[in-house]
Amino acid sequence: MGVLLSVQSLVTQFSTSSGIVRAVDGVSWDVDEGETVALVGESGCGKSVTALSIMRLVAQPAGRIVSGHVVFKGRDLLTLSEEEMRRVRGREIGMIFQEPMTSLNPVLTVGRQLTEGLEIHLAMRQTDARARAVELLGMVGFSDPARRLTQYPHQFSGGMRQRIVIAMALACNPPLVLADEPTTALDVTIQAQILELMKALSRRLGVAMLIITHNLGVVARYADRVNVMYAGRIVERASARELYRNPRHPYTLGLLRSVPRLDEPRRARLQPIEGQPPDLTRLPTGCSFRPRCAFRVEYCATEEPPLREVPDATHVSACWEAERVGSSNGGPRNGPPSPPALGSTSAQPGRSSRHGE
Amino acid sequence: MSKVLATSEPPILEVKNLVKHFHVGGGLFGGKAGVVRAVDGVSFFIQRGETLGLVGESGCGKTTTGRCILQLERPTSGSVIFEGADLTTVSPDDLRRVRRRIQVIFQDPYSSLNPRMTVGQIIAEPMAVHRIVTDARARAARVRDLLERVGLLPRHADRYPHEMSGGQRQRVGVARALAMEPSLIICDEPVSALDVSIQAQIINLLEDLQADLGLTYLFIAHDLAVVRHISDRVAVMYLGKVVEIADRKALYDDPLHPYTQALLAAVPIPDPELEARREHAIVLGEVPSPLNPPSGCVFHPRCPIAIERCRVDVPELREVKPGHWAACHLA
Numbered sequence: 001m002g003v004l005l006s007v008q009s010l011v012t013q014f015s016t017s018s019g020i021v022r023a024v025d026g027v028s029w030d031v032d033e034g035e036t037v038a039l040v041g042e043s044g045c046g047k048s049v050t051a052l053s054i055m056r057l058v059a060q061p062a063g064r065i066v067s068g069h070v071v072f073k074g075r076d077l078l079t080l081s082e083e084e085m086r087r088v089r090g091r092e093i094g095m096i097f098q099e100p101m102t103s104l105n106p107v108l109t110v111g112r113q114l115t116e117g118l119e120i121h122l123a124m125r126q127t128d129a130r131a132r133a134v135e136l137l138g139m140v141g142f143s144d145p146a147r148r149l150t151q152y153p154h155q156f157s158g159g160m161r162q163r164i165v166i167a168m169a170l171a172c173n174p175p176l177v178l179a180d181e182p183t184t185a186l187d188v189t190i191q192a193q194i195l196e197l198m199k200a201l202s203r204r205l206g207v208a209m210l211i212i213t214h215n216l217g218v219v220a221r222y223a224d225r226v227n228v229m230y231a232g233r234i235v236e237r238a239s240a241r242e243l244y245r246n247p248r249h250p251y252t253l254g255l256l257r258s259v260p261r262l263d264e265p266r267r268a269r270l271q272p273i274e275g276q277p278p279d280l281t282r283l284p285t286g287c288s289f290r291p292r293c294a295f296r297v298e299y300c301a302t303e304e305p306p307l308r309e310v311p312d313a314t315h316v317s318a319c320w321e322a323e324r325v326g327s328s329n330g331g332p333r334n335g336p337p338s339p340p341a342l343g344s345t346s347a348q349p350g351r352s353s354r355h356g357e
Numbered sequence: 358m359s360k361v362l363a364t365s366e367p368p369i370l371e372v373k374n375l376v377k378h379f380h381v382g383g384g385l386f387g388g389k390a391g392v393v394r395a396v397d398g399v400s401f402f403i404q405r406g407e408t409l410g411l412v413g414e415s416g417c418g419k420t421t422t423g424r425c426i427l428q429l430e431r432p433t434s435g436s437v438i439f440e441g442a443d444l445t446t447v448s449p450d451d452l453r454r455v456r457r458r459i460q461v462i463f464q465d466p467y468s469s470l471n472p473r474m475t476v477g478q479i480i481a482e483p484m485a486v487h488r489i490v491t492d493a494r495a496r497a498a499r500v501r502d503l504l505e506r507v508g509l510l511p512r513h514a515d516r517y518p519h520e521m522s523g524g525q526r527q528r529v530g531v532a533r534a535l536a537m538e539p540s541l542i543i544c545d546e547p548v549s550a551l552d553v554s555i556q557a558q559i560i561n562l563l564e565d566l567q568a569d570l571g572l573t574y575l576f577i578a579h580d581l582a583v584v585r586h587i588s589d590r591v592a593v594m595y596l597g598k599v600v601e602i603a604d605r606k607a608l609y610d611d612p613l614h615p616y617t618q619a620l621l622a623a624v625p626i627p628d629p630e631l632e633a634r635r636e637h638a639i640v641l642g643e644v645p646s647p648l649n650p651p652s653g654c655v656f657h658p659r660c661p662i663a664i665e666r667c668r669v670d671v672p673e674l675r676e677v678k679p680g681h682w683a684a685c686h687l688a
Contacts, residue, residue, distance in 0.1 A: 042552035042553065042554060043523075043552055157643050159643055160643070187414035187415055187579070187644070188414065188579065188581070188620060188623045188624055189414065189619060189620065189623045189639075189640050190414075190643060191623065191625075192622075192623035192625075192637065192639050192640075193639055193641075195625070196637060196639055214552065214553065215625070216553070216627035217624065217625030217626055217627045217632075218625050219627070220625060220626060220627045220628055220629045220631075220632045221625040221626075221629075221632045223629075240629040241629045241630060244627065244628055244629055244630075245630070254554060255553060255554060256627060258553055258554050258556070258557040259553055259556075259557070259582065259627060260582040260583055260585065260586035261582055261626060261627065261628075262581060262582050262585065262609065262621065262624055262626060263626045263628065263631060266585060266586060266605075267586075269561060269564070270557035270560055270561055270586065271557065272554060272555070272556075272557030272558040272561060273554035273555075273557075274558070276522045276524065276525065276555075277522060277552060277554075277555070292554075
């Protein structure tokens, strides 16, 4: 399968009162046709700004795409006119956001919101658009789609609204859907329903998905390939299976170890990643994860680790010590690694280490 | 962690038939008048030194239950017996005195900390108001102790909340709660606003404090994996009612209520190979409105095994196995 979307050396920055925030700091990755790719990371890692950059929706003038390319179906979206870009959004790339009400207009019926895009993008006649809207609502699980078209967003629950947003995202048969934390605002039983729906539809329709999330469980259920982001950069990329079985970046390993899991015996103690998330206006030299890293060595402070193949192009990690992360690992969950002594001292009384800065 | 739970001792907290109804509509802007049955006959107890997890989805009444225990909401009926006193009937003076020993940690540390006060002032203020430490210098010393206890540094006392990260702010929230020397802390989604790498830090901190200070926790959360990790016993709520309550192990290894089973099946596991093999038995539909709850068992419209009786008879919470209670006719 060919490459559908290719993000190349993308840099997006925001100027704030406390300095330049390097939100996305030179990332490259791609999505193949029909593939589901995840962008995982914690708040402030740049995953959402990456999505906004692809859609050219970064809030100006504070935010600015400084350099890079976003090649979609052979065209660099960053070179399109605003007019051309409007035809890409919604028609060629569908969008699903965390909070469905940010995508829905409260004063228009659901039917109008579904048909509007069809009439504008596909020049459908009203009756055809309506028929398609009925079909779409049925596809996302409404049992009485014709009646639902006449209702307003407030008449639906959160889970149902997200189904409507999915229907809108798929309305024009786009080859790619971009989903930013699509189930984060939903309860766990509803989250399961929506994930199943998205998975089934993306397979059936052959749509490629870019899913942006902080939830490692959602990624595991869902993604073919995973990019892990930290402080504006990709720190690891692999197939989902390989990433979870054999993480090669200390941050990925730390994330996987820090969450309690229902499928495993309860552990006496959780293993957090020590320290604080990075301040993007004052990133350390060398590796951004170094202050929190259990595997750090001296040159991590001076030399920024590039993404390199561990062992081949299907699995890359931006860590000088990736081999040691892999070998200490022995299966990611079978016990703690034996890293060099941590810089953080254990605070007494209590066994929580300090969290200065 | 070793916890001695002397079951002969009376529980530190006992909630009996707690009911909280909210009246809605019918006011200035009309709308149909109705009653939201936010908490509809909830009973449980917590032993001293134990952690009871309270799980459920949004709108199940878990937060309202916590607020009723704190008397931030006056219950419609029922009793809340804390250290021997019924908080729903004690005099206002007594309530103030007793209530000090129940503290709360909120979900969003940012909105629960005054942005115009330094961290030191935030922690010291309740000690001054409640005259726990009257001397200003002694208070400052106590603030330093508390900061250290929650893993911060003495110099953090001069910071403002916005100068701290989310995890650090939640540590301030914990220190402020500890300043009142509580015996019971109600933790209302204390880690759900935090990044996963920070969540584990705060959970470990709460566990350490419990071991060192003998604290009792009511841990309200929607994350079933976190609740399993931290709780000794767990209660599951659905539409204002407790549908199951048991020891942690019994509840997670052998859930008896179909809702608990559905919740556990819905949690995605961070392991793609396991997820690929796993059966995803998905519970259909959504939580009905607490304005107009279903007849009989409130879960029956979504229940995969409901029978005719479930539409009619309300299942009582009954002890199906020793210490394991479930509100299901078929359990």
